Amino acid sequence: MKHSVRRLAVAACLLAGSQALYADVVVKIGFAGPLTGPIAHVGKDEQFGTQLALDDANARGVTLGGQKVRFELLAEDDQADPRTATTVAQRLADAGVKGVVGHVTSGASIPASRIYEQSGIPAITPSSTSPKLTQQKFKTTYRVIANDLQQGAAMARFATEVLKAKRIAVIDDRTAYGQGLADALVDSLKKLGTPPVGREFTNDKATDFAAILTKLKAAQPDAIFYGGMDAQGAPLLKQMKQLGITARYLGGDGACTAEMIKIAGAAMSSDVYCTQAGIPMDKMPGGKDFNERFKKRFGVPVQLYAPYSYDAATALIEAMKAANSAEPAKYLPQLQKVSFKGVTGNVAFDASGDSREGGVTLYQFANGKWEARP
Amino acid sequence: METLLQQTVNGLVVGSVYALVALGYTMVYGILGLINFAHGDILMVGALVALEAIRLIQLHAPDLGLIPTLLAGLSVSVLVCMLLGYTIERTAYRRLRNAPRLAPLITAIGVSFLLQTIAMIIWGRNYHTFPQLVSTTPLEPVAGVFITPVQVAILVVSALLMVALVLLVNKTRLGRAMRATAENHKVASLMGVDTNKIIAATFVIGSGLAAVAGVMFSSNYGIAHYAMGFMPGLKAFTAAVLGGIGNLGGAMLGGLVLGLVESIGAGYIEDLSFGFLNSSYQDIFAFLILGIVLIFRPTGLLGERVADRA
Numbered sequence: 001m002k003h004s005v006r007r008l009a010v011a012a013c014l015l016a017g018s019q020a021l022y023a024d025v026v027v028k029i030g031f032a033g034p035l036t037g038p039i040a041h042v043g044k045d046e047q048f049g050t051q052l053a054l055d056d057a058n059a060r061g062v063t064l065g066g067q068k069v070r071f072e073l074l075a076e077d078d079q080a081d082p083r084t085a086t087t088v089a090q091r092l093a094d095a096g097v098k099g100v101v102g103h104v105t106s107g108a109s110i111p112a113s114r115i116y117e118q119s120g121i122p123a124i125t126p127s128s129t130s131p132k133l134t135q136q137k138f139k140t141t142y143r144v145i146a147n148d149l150q151q152g153a154a155m156a157r158f159a160t161e162v163l164k165a166k167r168i169a170v171i172d173d174r175t176a177y178g179q180g181l182a183d184a185l186v187d188s189l190k191k192l193g194t195p196p197v198g199r200e201f202t203n204d205k206a207t208d209f210a211a212i213l214t215k216l217k218a219a220q221p222d223a224i225f226y227g228g229m230d231a232q233g234a235p236l237l238k239q240m241k242q243l244g245i246t247a248r249y250l251g252g253d254g255a256c257t258a259e260m261i262k263i264a265g266a267a268m269s270s271d272v273y274c275t276q277a278g279i280p281m282d283k284m285p286g287g288k289d290f291n292e293r294f295k296k297r298f299g300v301p302v303q304l305y306a307p308y309s310y311d312a313a314t315a316l317i318e319a320m321k322a323a324n325s326a327e328p329a330k331y332l333p334q335l336q337k338v339s340f341k342g343v344t345g346n347v348a349f350d351a352s353g354d355s356r357e358g359g360v361t362l363y364q365f366a367n368g369k370w371e372a373r374p
Numbered sequence: 375m376e377t378l379l380q381q382t383v384n385g386l387v388v389g390s391v392y393a394l395v396a397l398g399y400t401m402v403y404g405i406l407g408l409i410n411f412a413h414g415d416i417l418m419v420g421a422l423v424a425l426e427a428i429r430l431i432q433l434h435a436p437d438l439g440l441i442p443t444l445l446a447g448l449s450v451s452v453l454v455c456m457l458l459g460y461t462i463e464r465t466a467y468r469r470l471r472n473a474p475r476l477a478p479l480i481t482a483i484g485v486s487f488l489l490q491t492i493a494m495i496i497w498g499r500n501y502h503t504f505p506q507l508v509s510t511t512p513l514e515p516v517a518g519v520f521i522t523p524v525q526v527a528i529l530v531v532s533a534l535l536m537v538a539l540v541l542l543v544n545k546t547r548l549g550r551a552m553r554a555t556a557e558n559h560k561v562a563s564l565m566g567v568d569t570n571k572i573i574a575a576t577f578v579i580g581s582g583l584a585a586v587a588g589v590m591f592s593s594n595y596g597i598a599h600y601a602m603g604f605m606p607g608l609k610a611f612t613a614a615v616l617g618g619i620g621n622l623g624g625a626m627l628g629g630l631v632l633g634l635v636e637s638i639g640a641g642y643i644e645d646l647s648f649g650f651l652n653s654s655y656q657d658i659f660a661f662l663i664l665g666i667v668l669i670f671r672p673t674g675l676l677g678e679r680v681a682d683r684a
Contacts, residue, residue, distance in 0.1 A: 174654055199652070200652070200653045201652060201653045201654035201656075202653070202654075203654075203657075205601075205604075205605055206605075207591075207595045207597065207602070207605070208384075208388055208595070210384035210387075210388070210637065211381060211384055211385075211636065211637040211638075211639075211640035211641050211653075211656065212640055212641075212653050212656075214377055214380045214381050214384060214637075214641060215377065215381075215640070215641045215642075215653070217377070217380075218376075218377045230501075231501045231597070231599075234501075234596075234597070235595045235596065235597055238510065238595070238596055239595075241510075241511075241512075242510055242511075242512055242520065242522050242525075243380070243512070243520050244512055244515060244520040259500070259501070262503055263501055263503050263596070263597055265503060265506075265596065
């Protein structure tokens with residue numbers, strides 16, 4: 001009995017000591033994304049990426065306003081649902097986070113961004129690509145990945161410069177995503193001096209594209225771009241083959257999926273291309289090292305956008321360092337000006353909060369999977 | 375010219391699937407005055423059951439040829455859908471035979487949701503790849519027109535089924551009983567026709583046709599999905615109204631006309647409207663034709679009986 005009392009006393013002393021050791025100011029950084037549901041793996045991946053960035057900053061030691069600070073992650077599950085996203089955003093704001101990495105999907109990021117704007121908390125999304133997010137002109141909304149407009153423009157460059165296509169036809173599914181992508185592509189094609197030879201429309205529930213494809217066939221395109229998702233893109237590709245159209249198929253990131261390969265089956269060939277916002281791990285300047293450290297820390301390989309969430313969190317910390325304060329009102333002006341070499345490349349924002357660099361990668365179907373083109 | 379011919383073929387292929395589904399709507403309407411909104415979902419069940427059956431057959435009897443596999447899958451799916459059609463009629467509609475007309479209509483919408491939800495629970499929300507057992511590689515083009523073997527099969531099978539159905543209704547005892555029930559089911563039952571049995575038979579036949587349409591639809595496009603029945607169902611309903619609901623010939627004509635209008639409309643709408651409209655209006659084009667036809671012929675193209683039921 002005596003022993004245990006003594007032990008307790010020792011333990012208490014130790015605890016007090018350790019607390020004294022860590023009497024740093026805690027700065028809470030929020031993360032919001034789907035941590036449950038069908039795309040939970042994407043959300044978890046980005047949460048880990050954010051965590052790693054905070055760990056690294058804590059290990060290096062950051063001093064703001066003369067006080068040593070320690071970053072803590074507060075992760076919330078928005079289930080990739082717009083309504084849950086606003087609740088979660090409010091919860092983060094109430095918990096006093098100084099900055100947010102998130103959200104993951106555009107559908108969640110857009111409604112949540114209003115709450116962060118009202119609370120004055122900067123939020124950087126690692127993976128939402130809808131142009132609408134930054135078109136709201138919020139001061140607190142940033143992103144480290146290319147948006148759909150940048151993707152459309154990149155596709156136009158790939159099509160004309162890499163693939164040497166001259167007669168490009170464009171189809172979209174009239175959704176915000178598909179239309180945004182296709183319109184951006186058409187604008188860029190016009191600027192590059194190769195206006196599209198045909199422009200047709202369908203919807204995101206259609207299965208039959210024979211009529212519009214037959215019409216486009218008469219224009220003899222050498223490439224057909226489809227702005228939309230894999231569930232329509234795959235049957236569309238099949239019907240191109242059925243109608244004897246030999247043009248190459250180009251898709252956006254909605255068709256850059258394993259599902260596309262599965263549904264289109266035998267219609268997939270080396271004539272099928274797609275683009276995706278972001279660059280593959282092995283092409284990132286810090287990719288290899290990041291992947292190894294990530295695996296060591298969390299025991300799982302990087303899924304998708306973890307490097308982007310790492311850079312998003314680092315951008316917040318860099319801005320705080322530059323302002324010498326973790327107060328959003330003080331460091332927000334600095335966030336606009338950050339420029340550093342992150343895992344994914346140079347991180348810097350334009351006036352609207354979009355990524356200045358906006359890396360986009362072209363993929364080609366080869367050996368049964370999507371392979372990044374140099 | 376090549377383009378026009380190709381669009382005509384495209385339209386006929388789509389139209390014959392519409393026609394086959396429209397027959398189910400029109401038969402039920404003719405006899406009960408009920409618009410069976412669950413009909414499109416039976417098409418979906420047909421396609422997904424066939425998918426499951428074909429997967430099983432390929433797993434346990436991989437040596438069975440492509441066509442026998444498809445036929446076996448099709449038979450299973452037709453049987454399941456016939457049973458489903460019978461069950462729906464027996465449990466959901468028969469009890470409402472003498473209820474106000476709105477009650478069975480709402481029930482039909484309810485059954486449609488129910489079928490979709492059950493399919494979603496069983497098969498999930500993902501798109502499934504439907505095995506394309508009949509080749510989808512285009513045949514040697516004739517006059518610049520491409521057509522695939524599966525599309526030829528769709529045209530032939532729908533034509534045969536439609537002829538068979540017309541013969542059934544016009545030449546057999548069952549057909550005569552169906553026509554009598556459609557005319558007046560109280561009087562028909564006084565004449566010794568078991569109207570309940572006849573109505574059940576109508577549902578069973580219609581569901582069988584929907585299953586065939588579902589399998590053809592999925593074989594052509596290579597996909598199956600829990601919500602795939604909605605659009606073809608809506609289009610087939612439009613086709614049935616266009617042709618004159620309650621009239622078999624009308625459903626077939628309506629289906630083909632709708633398919634052609636959609637295809638040619640989508641192909642030429644831009645030129646016809648001098649660039650004012652484009653293919654995002656292709657569905658509106660189909661409904662515009664429907665509107666115009668109904669203004670001049672309120673009972674549809676071939677409809678004779680005045681629509682006294684709604």
